[in-house]
Amino acid sequence: MKKLIVFTGAGISAESGIKTFRDKDGLWEQYRIEDVATPEAWERNPAYVQEFYNFRRKQLLEVKPNAAHLALVELEKKYDVQIITQNIDDLHERAGSQKVLHLHGELLKSRSSIHKDHIYPIQGWELKMGEVCELGSQLRPHIVWFGELVPEMENAANITSHADVFICIGTSLNVYPAAGLISLTPDGIPKYLVDPGTIDQHHLKGIEHLHNKATEGVPELVALLMKDENI
Numbered sequence: 537m538k539k540l541i542v543f544t545g546a547g548i549s550a551e552s553g554i555k556t557f558r559d560k561d562g563l564w565e566q567y568r569i570e571d572v573a574t575p576e577a578w579e580r581n582p583a584y585v586q587e588f589y590n591f592r593r594k595q596l597l598e599v600k601p602n603a604a605h606l607a608l609v610e611l612e613k614k615y616d617v618q619i620i621t622q623n624i625d626d627l628h629e630r631a632g633s634q635k636v637l638h639l640h641g642e643l644l645k646s647r648s649s650i651h652k653d654h655i656y657p658i659q660g661w662e663l664k665m666g667e668v669c670e671l672g673s674q675l676r677p678h679i680v681w682f683g684e685l686v687p688e689m690e691n692a693a694n695i696t697s698h699a700d701v702f703i704c705i706g707t708s709l710n711v712y713p714a715a716g717l718i719s720l721t722p723d724g725i726p727k728y729l730v731d732p733g734t735i736d737q738h739h740l741k742g743i744e745h746l747h748n749k750a751t752e753g754v755p756e757l758v759a760l761l762m763k764d765e766n767i
């Protein structure tokens with residue numbers, strides 16, 4: 537089976553009701569990155585950081601995968617599909633995708649603030665101050681914050697460099713190092729971007745840009761890829 541890599545950003549979940557960060561009316565209009573999504577914010581005011589992620593977790597439990605998440609599952613009938621997502625939601629998993637790599641962590645998990653390999657599922661929406669790992673340190677959201685290393689990056693880079701087809705969905709390609717993945721795709725393979733926004737041209741070399749929202753553009757692209765006998 538051909539290896540098809542799907543790289544997703546906040547845009548794929550927008551129509552499920554989860555706001556993107558940089559769009560107008562996005563989350564960062566209401567919160568400042570440096571107050572909620574950095575290690576320094578956690579040191580200064582961990583309760584506020586918990587509150588921000590608790591609110592987002594509560595919202596996640598109320599939404600559902602959309603037609604774009606669901607269409608990607610269909611591709612598994614013909615391709616060896618690996619999703620690499622910048623998203624912290626679990627909508628790909630709930631849609632039924634088998635292989636999902638989260639570059640920036642997972643909202644429904646917590647991890648020890650000291651022992652980073654101690655990771656736990658969160659029951660319900662709330663993670664509280666005073667909840668600790670089995671070694672006694674405070675649990676924090678299992679999120680890669682701005683300024684932290686991206687532990688799965690090497691793995692993602694390796695997978696991407698072996699792609700036969702590459703699809704990018706709903707990402708402004710502004711957040712590095714994740715956005716740099718595109719430059720690691722082999723030359724000459726089919727590459728697509730589904731995003732209704734205006735993307736910096738220098739990111740788009742060799743990529744077919746489908747200017748469409750995810751719930752329309754992704755099912756269309758999936759239908760095309762399922763039919764195409766040359767791929």
Ligand code: NAD
Pocket residue numbers: 544545546547548549550551554555556557558559562622623624625640705706707708709710711730731732733734748749750751
């Ligand atoms: P971004 O906010 O920078 O960009 C969002 C992109 O989505 C834009 O290019 C926009 O044009 C596009 N978009 C908006 N509506 C769309 C739609 N209906 N269909 C398709 N595309 C649409 O987001 P980013 O580039 O993914 O990076 C921001 C960071 O924010 C990531 O690290 C990610 O972890 C995090 N984030 C995650 C979630 C989530 O888990 N759902 C939500 C917001 C932000």
